Amino acid sequence: MVKITVAGAAGRMGGHIARAVYNRQGAELAGAFEAPGNPTVGKSLAGVVGLSGAEGVVGDDPAEALAEAQVLIDFTSPASSIKNLKLCATLGKAAVIGTTGLNEAQKKTLVAQAKKVPVVFAPNMSVGMNLMFKLVAQMAQVLGPDYALEVLEAHHDQKKDAPSGTAVRLIEELCRVRGWNYDEVCRHGRVGMTGARTANELGVSVIRGGDIVGEHTVYFIANGERLELTHRAHNRDTFAQGAVRAALWVVNKEPGLYDMQDVLGLREAGKSEQE
Known part of the structure; x- marks a missing residue:
């Protein structure tokens, strides 16, 4: 015991x-x-x-x-x-x-x-989320640089840090596979005339509201198709x-x-x- x-x-x-x-x-x-x-x-x-x-x-x-x-x-x-x-x-x-x-x-x-x-x-x-950490790295590796990467996370309105620690870990896994520097490639929200999306860019978006326990989605976006890997915590x-x-x-x-x-x-x- x-x-x-x-x-x-x-x-x-x-x-x-x-x-x-x-x-x-x-x-x-x-x-x-x-x-x-x-x-x-x-x-x-x-x-x-x-x-x-x-x-x-x-x-x-x-x-x-x-x-x-x-x-x-x-x-x-x-x-x-x-x-x-x-x-x-x-x-x-x-x-x-x-x-x-x-x-x-x-x-x-x-x-x-x-x-x-x-x-x-x-x-x-979360067991499921930790499997997702491994899966996003594998997906980024297999899909390669032709697929743009975006991360979206959502939490309750009392959460103090943003992006969430979970989102940061997802981003770190993606950067590791791509050979990117976290601080150099992350675009935290887009406002105004941002110009065309660059190849070496990782978009990060944050939602806060209500009692959302935790949702994280990684988008792999190419011309002709899009893959989304999502984890939602119900409680x-x-x-x-x-x-x-x-x-x-x-x-x-x-x-x-x-x-x-x-x-x-x-x-x-x-x-x-x-x-």
Whole structure:
């Protein structure tokens, strides 16, 4: 039985993750916590996350919540996730980080902490989405430079970062295959007299509104035909289930930085997450 603690228990993802842990065979919900001052602190975990059989309360001390755990799952915020990851490294706990929007300094800190404990870090924990990461690279390779590339993503109106971490990962995969520099080729929206589309250009469009959980489409466009590869998340349970799968996988791994490609066995032989 793998003991798992959930950060941000009352957050947008926290309840989904806690329920996924509680209902997953081979996993045990060892604890859950929120930021000090959060109104759910001290309340029953069962009431906060909607689990009638869950024991304990939502705490505000990460170290206490991690005391009996082997793995932390954290989908909170960049600053909080990095702070909690440092604590995991100190305590010798594995971690699964699904937070997006990390800046370069935070990413470097994450890499440094992953030298001390095993960490799964991925912009999207969905099994289907991670298969899409691999498929877009294969499609771009086979179709070749005659096909223009465009990426469209849509999320709820409370999402803070744009484009989404998932869209960024898709773009990175496409750029890798084409040999492009991300910052040089991306066109984030088109306004005014933009001129004709160039061959070395990757259009990126963002939609925000309502309660859209997450939609990502990659377009491969040529004269005479168009291919579209789309992933739509119907609810957040798909991300939570993927995170729990990652937690069960990472618990006995050597220190290092992994992602869902490793968890799902999709990593190409000889390649690592750092490449």
